[in-house]
Amino acid sequence: MGKEGNVNCAFSLDHYCKIIENALTAGYSFQGFHQPISSSRNRILYLRHDIDVCLEEALDMANLEAELGVHATYLVLLNSPIYNLFAADSIEIIRQIQAKGHWIGLHIDPILLSNFDASRAEKDILKLMRIYSSKIDIVPVISFHRPTSMFLEKDFNCFISTYSKRFFKEIKYISDSRGI
DSSP states (O other), X not given: OOXXXXXXXXXXXXXXXXXXXXXXXXXXXXXXXXXXXXXXXXOEEOOEEEESSOHHHHHHHHHHHXXXXXXOEEEEETTOSSOOTTSHHHHHHHHHHHHTTOEEEEEEXXXXXXXXXXXXXXXXXXXXXXXXXXXXXXOSEEEESSOOGGGTTOOOSSSEETTSHHHHTSSOOOOOGGGO
């Protein structure tokens, strides 16, 4: 552990494996953001991966997690400059991730939404969910890419935000964004 409880991290699959193994040893169970809250478990870990760049590396992580017996929510970036979600090879990788028991949600850049208004954004997101669910089996979970304050600690009616108050403030939130 480093300063203020930060973990010194090599950002390798080996180190990630050790983190997951430590969580399992400590009695954590892994749950999807979309699943009902389990009152029988105190130690719940909501694990998510926002896939900004590389679906192939996400598949490597999904394989490792499956070997360890844990599940995570993988959120695919709709406007990734690196991969096309409607391309056959992308769909195949996503299906392989799902076949390992993981869930797929959407990682949405607010620039795709109308006027940055929260109520209008929800309508836009529902449209996007309908479009993408025609090709990919998705859960109603959204992670905002570089979220503005308008999306932090906000609950929505038709989907679950990983930045809702429940996940962002009421429980401990840890991120490795940008390798920090």
